[in-house]
Amino acid sequence: MALLLELKQCTVQFGGLTAVSKFDLQVDENDLCGLIGPNGAGKTTIFNIITGVYRPTSGSITFEGKPIAGLKPNAIAGRGIARTFQNIRLFPTLTVFDNVRAAFNLRLKHRLAHALLRIPAFYREENDVARQVRELLDIFDLNRFAHLRCGNLSYGDQRRMEIVRALATKPELLLLDEPAAGMNPREKEQLMELIKFVKKKYEIAVLLVEHDMKVVMGICERIAVLDYGIKIAEGSPHEVRANPKVIEAYLGQETPAPAL
Amino acid sequence: MKYRHTKQIALLVAVILAAVASRFSGSINPYYLQVILFIGINVTLATSLNLINGYTGQFSLGHAGFMAIGAYASAYLSTEKSAGIFQALGGANAFSIALIFALVLLGGGIAAALAGLIVGVPSLRLKGDYLAIVTLGFGEIIRVLIQNTDAVGGPRGYSGIAGYTTLFWTYAVAALTIYVVLSMVDSTYGRGFLTVRDDEVAAESVGINTTRYKVTAFVLGAFFAGVAGGLYAHTTTYINPSGFDFQLSIQIVIMVILGGMGSTAGVAFAAVLLTLLLEYLRFVAGYEWLPDLVRRIASNRMIIFSLVLIALMLLRPQGLFGALPRMAGGRKTPKSQPGPTIATP
């Protein structure tokens, strides 16, 4: 399997605080990789350096063999990395349809002039985009909400919406930041199915940050464990579960240890 | 979703109507005619600012500055630089005047757009409310610059500008502005403006170049403000720097807020309403039978604006036509786990 994403010795410092320290990670094509760790371990920060929100203080990030550290987030999205956010970030004033449509912006052939002059090619492309948006919404059973503002959707549907919007950019790699947060057990089951389905159907790699161990252990093929910005373990769910360092990292927390 | 040519047809109808109405402008009382022209100019100013402040969610206070640039640039071009073209076209006739006026308006728009580019690029690359401060300063700088430029009359103002502006030109420009804003926003490309307003981080995460969108909105808005300035200069035939002050920028911002940020119809309607109100208040200020206090309030625009805003916030905070999405929908963002929340992205 070909290597897709590689982080080498990535360090992120915020002033005096080292959020991530000499972090290495490899994600292969079609991988389903988990990234876990206690609160504040640096998981979201790693997502933020992969997607260009922050630039790593040092270290390199390559995607499909090309360096991407320092590129702007929109350029990285263009390279084929899409993400969701820990705190849902949909476009609150736009409809469900338009939220997904906005993600097609990236691959649009028409620009300002087309939109103004409304030449036939413009209508063709708009109709084509609309069709693809509806297809996507159909697949994820969101079409019935197409013309609702996404703020009116249930919490679980909003989480799903964000995944669909990310998929609409046609990524090679999808980063999910705590997609199960705030979901009830039934929704979590559905989410696990959804992630497996997405990975298979679109043949993409998924990097998953998640606190819910049932979800992580249930679907990930490989898991990296982070504590205070340092990777303390990596391996199959089985290996990670038995690793004493991992148990200690979680037991050392004030929050109850997850059922490992 | 099917796309039809409704917008183009509406634009055409509006332009034809303006042309027809222009034929009868001779029989309209000159004062009323001027008010009607001001209404059209204000519609252009407000709907173009709405692209920046409403649809794209930036906060520009610079529209009076861009209008001033357009007014002075076009006045200068038509007064000083058009003799040669007139000669080539066989003197001043309907055709040569129309051609020159079109070019002069375009020149005013382009000058303002260039200024917009210079101001916009450095300040829009930053996230945050730098734009308001920068544009505020920009408006004042433009005024001082004009005051110190003798070629356009300096503090005495610029007089002797030809009265080219007609109903046709004013409303054709207003229709064009509305057309441009609406057809841009109503497209997959144009939805990009709204995503910038809604959530810049999310917009970038789906591949939208937010800086480019902000600059595009800002430069286009400046362009139309410049054209509106050209129309204004050729309506009043006399302009002076103090006419393009901070109060004017505020007035245009109020029109956008009053109409409902991001609603073109609402903003155009608010422009009509506020122009009429301000015009009417000039009479109120002159009524000697009114108490002194009322007359003084009526003659102070800033007090009127404040009153309008307070009334709006109490009665319809979303603006006359706005839908108030943020409060109605609301974003639910419960945190799953206790822990650091600084790292919002």
Ligand SMILES: Nc1ncnc2c1ncn2[C@@H]1O[C@H](COP(=O)(O)OP(=O)(O)OP(=O)(O)O)[C@@H](O)[C@H]1O
């Ligand atoms: N922009 C920032 N400025 C300063 N400190 C930050 C910033 N972003 C993150 N941090 C800090 O970096 C550390 C790692 O944060 P991060 O959000 O990556 O953790 P996390 O593993 O995602 O935690 P959680 O499970 O709570 O989401 C925390 O101590 C956090 O306070």
Ligand SMILES: [Mg+2]
């Ligand atoms: Mg996090």
